[in-house]
Amino acid sequence: xxxLFKYGLAFIQNNKLLLCxxxxxxxxxxxxxxxxxxETFEEGLQREAYExxxxxxxxxxxxLEYLGKFEDIAAxxxxxxxxxxxxxxxxxxxxxxxxxxxxLIWFPADGDKExxxxxxxxxxxxxxxxxxxxxx
Numbered sequence: 001x002x003x004l005f006k007y008g009l010a011f012i013q014n015n016k017l018l019l020c021x022x023x024x025x026x027x028x029x030x031x032x033x034x035x036x037x038x039e040t041f042e043e044g045l046q047r048e049a050y051e052x053x054x055x056x057x058x059x060x061x062x063x064l065e066y067l068g069k070f071e072d073i074a075a076x077x078x079x080x081x082x083x084x085x086x087x088x089x090x091x092x093x094x095x096x097x098x099x100x101x102x103x104l105i106w107f108p109a110d111g112d113k114e115x116x117x118x119x120x121x122x123x124x125x126x127x128x129x130x131x132x133x134x135x136x
Contacts, residue, residue: 001079001080001081002079002080002081003071003080003081003082003083004034004074004080004081004082004083005034005035005082005083005085006032006033006034006035006082006083006084006085007032007033007035007041007044007045007048007084007085007087008030008031008032008070008084008085008086008087008124009030009031009032009045009048009049009059009086009087009088009089009091010030010067010086010087010088010089010124010128010133011031011088011089011090011091012088012128012133012134013106014106015108015109015134015135016106016107016108016134017106017107017109017125017128017134018031018053018091018095018104018105018106018107019031019104019105019106019107019116019120020052020053020097020101020103020104020105021097021101021102021103021104021105022075022076022100022101022102023100023101023102024076024100025075025076026076026115027075027076027115027116027117027118028105028107028115028116028117028120029075029117029120030084030086030120030124031045031048031049031052031053031091032044032045032048032084033047033048033051033052041064041085041087042059042064045059045064045087045089046058046059049091050098051098051099051100052097052098052099052100052101053091053095053096053097053098053101053104054093054094054095054096054097054098055098056093056094057091057092057093057094057095058091058092058093059089059090059091059092060089060090060091060092063088063089063090064087064088064089065087065088065089066085066086066087067086067087067088067127067131068085068086068127069083069084069085069086070083070084070086070119070123070124070127071083071084071119071123072117072118072119072122072123073118073119074117074118074119075117075118075119076117082119084119084124086124088133109125109128109129109134109135109136110136113125
């Protein structure tokens, strides 16, 4: 089985996690994406914020905190696994869906989990709740 390696951003406000609804499939995913070239995780997450959350979206300097690595079936690809290095961070600027993203969703911890990608539903959201980053 093929594995994708990605960076993911957990941006939480008012007990809701910012998620993206891509044009390509129905599962909600985290802002983030594949590493390109020699970029650092900060550079990769900032590039993805610009590409997915709008041209004025900027990750607040010094706000990124490494939360861990998570692995599960990739969103929209049942024959592929994804490994996400997850970072908590704050985003400043106006958030608007851009590029391959159709919509941005503020997802509550007690929301309909069937809309989530497998890795968020099975691993990341339970982790965020268990560690007190979000409350049910």
